Every structure is written in structure tokens, then in C-alpha cells.
Amino acid sequence: MLLRILLVFTCVHITTVTKCLAQERIITAGSALTETVCALGNCDQIIASDRTSLYPSSIQKLPSIGYRTGISAEGIISLKPTMVIAEKEYVDDAVLSQLRATQIKLVIVDRKQNWEDTKKFIRQIATALHKGEEGEKLITTNESQLAESANLLKKTSSTPKVLCVYNRGTSTVSTAGKDTFGDITQYIGATNAFGGEQGYKPLNTEALIASNPDYLLLLSSGYESIGGLDGVLKIPGVAQTTAGKKRQVIAIDALRLTNFGPRFGETVKELVVLLHPELKTN
Structure with a gap:
């Protein structure tokens, strides 16, 4: 045979x-x-x-x-x-x-969740797949998008405070601090309302009200699981914040927001405009 x-x-x-x-x-x-x-x-x-x-x-x-x-x-x-x-x-x-x-x-x-480490793992995977040139093109595309975002931010002096929320329905509602997707705030001209905390922490109502964020940023899956905007506004303390009073809640696709991967540049560009609406008219 x-x-x-x-x-x-x-x-x-x-x-x-x-x-x-x-x-x-x-x-x-x-x-x-x-x-x-x-x-x-x-x-x-x-x-x-x-x-x-x-x-x-x-x-x-x-x-x-x-x-x-x-x-x-x-x-x-x-x-x-x-x-x-x-x-x-x-x-x-x-x-x-x-x-x-x-x-x-x-x-x-x-x-790790920062752009420098994203570049490293893109190059690591590209090398393993014998796609070095494609890897550099992918990095260049993202860096161009990040540069466009940085140039946009030069046109505004606003630095909104953002509460980054990770939730699964109402049973798990946490703040996202350092070494989480909350670190994206450093690229979008914003500050993380709980940026001094490490990792994910259960959302504390008193601390939420005291921090008074301008915006809430959620994963789209979490946003939908809690019932959309109405559900978010029912989280204890949210209605007492600027974000709640102005209904300033942003939901982004979970993978785009948490991966810090090959779509990082486009995600940053989208968030820059959403968090700085004054830029839409410039």
C-alpha cells in the first residue's frame, strides 16, 4: 500500500x-x-x-x-x-x-495592556509566522492612528474623568484600575477615576459619588447585560455623578477595548471623539 x-x-x-x-x-x-x-x-x-x-x-x-x-x-x-x-x-x-x-x-x-507591549507581541508573532514585513506594516498603521488621535487632542484642553466599569449583569460590577483596560485612558486625553487602584475592585457607591466621573466607559457586553443606559443609571450612585446626570455613558466592543491588539489605534481614535465631542466641529 x-x-x-x-x-x-x-x-x-x-x-x-x-x-x-x-x-x-x-x-x-x-x-x-x-x-x-x-x-x-x-x-x-x-x-x-x-x-x-x-x-x-x-x-x-x-x-x-x-x-x-x-x-x-x-x-x-x-x-x-x-x-x-x-x-x-x-x-x-x-x-x-x-x-x-x-x-x-x-x-x-x-x-500587558499598553501600546509598547502590543508592538512587542505583534513582532513576536510576526517573527514566528515569518511575517516580519506584515508585522511592521500593522504597527505603522496603528501608530499613524495614534498620531492622528494625539493631533486631535492638541485642539482641546478638556481632560474628562472616566469611570471604567467591568460588569456581568448586576451581580458583578467593578471598577477597572491599573493593569486593566482602564489604562486606555492615558491614550484618549482622559483620566481614570479609579486609576490609583490596582486591577479590578468592587464598585463602592460612596467612592463613586466622591470621584464624580464625567463619563462611564463599559464593555458593550456588560452594557447590554445590565439593560443598557437605563440599567447603568440604576447602579447605586451613578445618578448622583456628572456622568449620570448628563447620561454620558459609552459602551465599546469588549475585545476592542480590552485586547490592546491590532485594532488598538482605531479604538483610541473612536474614544477620543466620543469623550471630546467638541472635536467633532473642529
């Missing part, structure tokens, strides 16, 4: 030499990393991903490896990947140790 093995190749042109590389079978763990692989043009090589990877929507049709502690080495290996791209501490160390004992290539990304 003849055993035929079919390999798919992609060819990379390096100066005058054409180098053909076997096409990868990639599993991603972490929505920002999944987005980056797709932004670099390798979405068709992803064969499975984790439960947080919802963008682009085509990823949702692929097998899921689960979520954090539910991710197993056996489940990953059974899908026969050639490469796993995962966020550090997203997949258990024991699982990573098992994967290292195989022939699967591991790309472990230590991701």
Missing part, C-alpha cells in the same frame, strides 16, 4: 531566494493573539482557538480548546497542531510542559 502524505507549502521571497515553508496548523489561546494572527494574514492556518477568541467571526466556527484551566494538553494534541500561540499564564504550566515534550512549536506571549 502506498502511503501518500500531502503537505501544503507557502513560499516566502527573501531577496533573490524563494524559500518554501510547510504551512502551519495553528492553535491560539487568547483573543488578542488570535486577532493578530488574522491581521497578519494567517487566519486560514488557525485550526482551533479558545473561548475568548470571537473575532473575526470565522474563528467561532472552529473547534474550541476551552478556557484557561479547562484547556488540556490532550485536547490540543488531538487536533494535531504544528504551533500553539498562547498568552503567558492563560494556559496552565503543566499543560505547557506536556506540549514542550512534543514536536509542537510554542509561542508564549507575555501580554
